[in-house]
Amino acid sequence: MALLAKINSNSHHSQEESQFARLFEEEGIDRVDERLTILRIFLGTEEHITAHELWELAQKAGRSFDPEFVRETLRLMCRYGFAQRREFKDRESVYEHRHLGQHHDHMICIKCGKIEEFVDEKLERHQARAAFQHGFYMLQHRMEIYGLCSACLSDRQMGMSLVQAKSGETVAVTDFLGGAGARHRLMTMGLKIGDRIEVITNDGRGQVVLAAGNSRLALGQGLAEKVMVQALPSVVEDF
Ligand SMILES: [Zn+2]
Ligand SMILES: [Zn+2]
Ligand SMILES: [Zn+2]
Incomplete structure (x- = not known):
């Protein structure tokens, strides 16, 4: 199955190389041979890569290009439908192949x-x-x-402290660490063992804001470290 996909994508790629050369020549775009080299290197990876990473791949393949030339070629590849640019949250734009008629x-x-x-x-x-x-x-x-x-x-321990939970995650409270004082404070805030809580904000810098039932609670790092939780797998229902 994987092999078949590979073979298909290779035949796609040789088609794409010839279309690229023809289209770029028709459009009067300069340095087509060098751009074709960049396209080949790009088609040789199945990763989502940044312009800089593509430039690095070319360096490794013994082709040293001006980084701006690589960027410009990528822009042309996007314009003419050989590549597409993707913007994901909190990271630099990446480029991937654009195979006609395929969506993922x-x-x-x-x-x-x-x-x-x-x-x-x-x-x-x-x-x-x-x-x-x-x-x-x-x-x-x-x-x-x-x-x-x-x-x-799977790397993640099954039990972790609340400070390790991620924003947006729903977890179950499994235990309170620390002495009676900490336990008492957590309980008076309304937290109980067995509660299902939603982590609203955990920026990793100490404070954790969470929703327990209908109330929003803000815990400082010291207290959040004492709350042991377990990640709850997302529920998948057949629909
Ligand atoms: Zn993709
Ligand atoms: Zn979709
Ligand atoms: Zn990962």
Whole structure:
């Protein structure tokens, strides 16, 4: 299956190289041979890469280009439909292949930065239907899921302190550490063992803001460290 995909994408790539050369010559774009080299290097990776990373790949392949020339070629590749630029939250723009007639979406790990691609036909139809039901004419869309990849998730201890939980995560309180004083304070704030809480903000700099039932609580680092929690897997229902 994976091998088949590889073979298909290779034949796509040789088609793309010849279209690129023809189109760029017709359009009177200069230095087509050098740009073709950049396209080949770009098509040789299946990663989502920055302009700088593409320049580095070229260096490794023994081709030294002016970084601005690489950037300009990428812009042309986007304009003529060979590449597409993606903007993900909190990171530099990346470029990926643009294979005609193919669409995919992304899952982005906020811990290691890994970008995974996925295709879900059912989800695509749901999105198209949602737009249609709103009388909205959809031109394009993107679906981005931010979270932890399976490798990062399994690295994580099953039990962790609240300070390690991420903003947006729902966790269950499993224990309170520290002496009776800390326990008492947490309990008077309304927290109980077994509670399901949603982490609203955890910027990693100390304070954790969370929702427990209908109330919002702000815990300083000292107190947040004493709350042991367990990540709750996202619920997947068959629909
Ligand atoms: Zn999609
Ligand atoms: Zn990861
Ligand atoms: Zn992609």
